[in-house]
Amino acid sequence: MNRTEFQLAFRTLRFLDAHADLPQGSLPQRTEPEQRYLVWDPAAIGELFRADQRLGHPGSRSFRPLLGPRSLLWQEGPRHLAYRRVLGTPLRGRQLRDYRAVIAGTVHAALDGLRPGDTIRVSDWTRRVALRIMATIVFGHADDELLVPFARWMDRALGSRYRTLAYRYLRGGLPLLDKETEALLVATARTAARENPATLAGKLLADDGPFPDLDDGELRDQLVSLLFAGHETTASTAAWALFWLDREDALRDRVLAELAATSDDGFSAEQVPVLHAVVQETLRITPPVPAAGNRVLPESCPHHGNELPAGTVLTPSIYLAHHRAESFPDPHRFDPDRFLRGRVPADRYFPFGGGTRHCLGSQLGQLEVRMLVAALLRRRELRCVNPSAGVPQLRGHAMAPSPKLRMRVLSCRD
Numbered sequence: 001m002n003r004t005e006f007q008l009a010f011r012t013l014r015f016l017d018a019h020a021d022l023p024q025g026s027l028p029q030r031t032e033p034e035q036r037y038l039v040w041d042p043a044a045i046g047e048l049f050r051a052d053q054r055l056g057h058p059g060s061r062s063f064r065p066l067l068g069p070r071s072l073l074w075q076e077g078p079r080h081l082a083y084r085r086v087l088g089t090p091l092r093g094r095q096l097r098d099y100r101a102v103i104a105g106t107v108h109a110a111l112d113g114l115r116p117g118d119t120i121r122v123s124d125w126t127r128r129v130a131l132r133i134m135a136t137i138v139f140g141h142a143d144d145e146l147l148v149p150f151a152r153w154m155d156r157a158l159g160s161r162y163r164t165l166a167y168r169y170l171r172g173g174l175p176l177l178d179k180e181t182e183a184l185l186v187a188t189a190r191t192a193a194r195e196n197p198a199t200l201a202g203k204l205l206a207d208d209g210p211f212p213d214l215d216d217g218e219l220r221d222q223l224v225s226l227l228f229a230g231h232e233t234t235a236s237t238a239a240w241a242l243f244w245l246d247r248e249d250a251l252r253d254r255v256l257a258e259l260a261a262t263s264d265d266g267f268s269a270e271q272v273p274v275l276h277a278v279v280q281e282t283l284r285i286t287p288p289v290p291a292a293g294n295r296v297l298p299e300s301c302p303h304h305g306n307e308l309p310a311g312t313v314l315t316p317s318i319y320l321a322h323h324r325a326e327s328f329p330d331p332h333r334f335d336p337d338r339f340l341r342g343r344v345p346a347d348r349y350f351p352f353g354g355g356t357r358h359c360l361g362s363q364l365g366q367l368e369v370r371m372l373v374a375a376l377l378r379r380r381e382l383r384c385v386n387p388s389a390g391v392p393q394l395r396g397h398a399m400a401p402s403p404k405l406r407m408r409v410l411s412c413r414d
């Protein structure tokens, strides 16, 4: 491990913050034998995402075994495209209406359990809610028999930065999911596909789809990938949004006034523009995924006067792009009005990555966060008990508020 890799592993955010304004917008992580760069220069990002189809997407060394070797996140070519077609359609546009009741039902049930005087660990609470929503979208229901061991496994692998690094560097890899839970995942998906073809499991296994004979191993990889990618990120965004709204009284009052003026539950971004801008700014300043997936050059390519050889790994740094003062003046200030003033270019703001790997759940994720925050603000008054714990913490590749961040329920507004 060289000095840059050490700093990135152990002092990640301090290191990133010190480099966001580098004029070249790229930073070598390793030069020999395999060159690796972090990239956030807008021109290079635009080019990278445009060329995405020709690039390799091997995934990270620690995440590949966690999600599985055949996860759609690192599949390539026609099979990757087929996964995107099958799963992408139900996850965007008009199809999202089907999930409105699932999100509302799950969020309101969780809110029913919050009574005045209760204190919650914000990240844990949003993670539990988001996992139940994602499981219902995948299987048609959310059973603790499956979700409790799944969440326990995720926590063991990612819950502490030091534990994650110890697994990676001392024990040779993150812990794997136990065989029993894996078997339960697969069996639950096969039953769901038979009984409820509208679920994501049903779409994946449809007889007239591209994967009618998906074997258990590959199915397991897609289920873990969907549950993981579909809840960790959304949960972090929701927890951060609640944190930022707690810090900014005037902004919270603006959102409350906006909610008072509409009966919309957060489903339509146009009905709640300030809340939507809060979510967008949350994704900018505290992006739950600070770096998009690795891209590998299939052939040599010029870069700032050098020639990068074939095989060079380029990682688009979402965090660095979002903290570049040239793109976002006063980048550490939480200011949702940036997004109300006009469109932000996609090569400077890309919380969902881009190119052929652009997040399949970008619309669903934002929708969930809007609906969760809207319902919570309407029904409960919550305040941070320890705002100083609102520091970013890495959970694997995701960035969440510290698990110590707590909020107390002051009153019910029901």
Ligand code: HEM
Binding pocket: 072, 073, 074, 084, 091, 225, 226, 229, 230, 231, 233, 234, 237, 283, 288, 289, 291, 292, 293, 294, 351, 352, 353, 354, 355, 356, 357, 358, 359, 360, 361, 362, 364, 365, 366
């Ligand atoms: C606010 C919430 C979310 C954020 C910030 C987020 C962010 C990301 C990012 C940065 C990537 C990598 C893109 C790249 O490498 O260019 C990604 C990929 C992906 N995300 Fe999300 N995501 C969110 C929610 C979701 C949800 C709800 C789902 C539900 C299924 C989901 C499913 C996926 C999948 C399947 C991929 C892999 C796409 C591919 O490789 O073709 N994400 N996401």
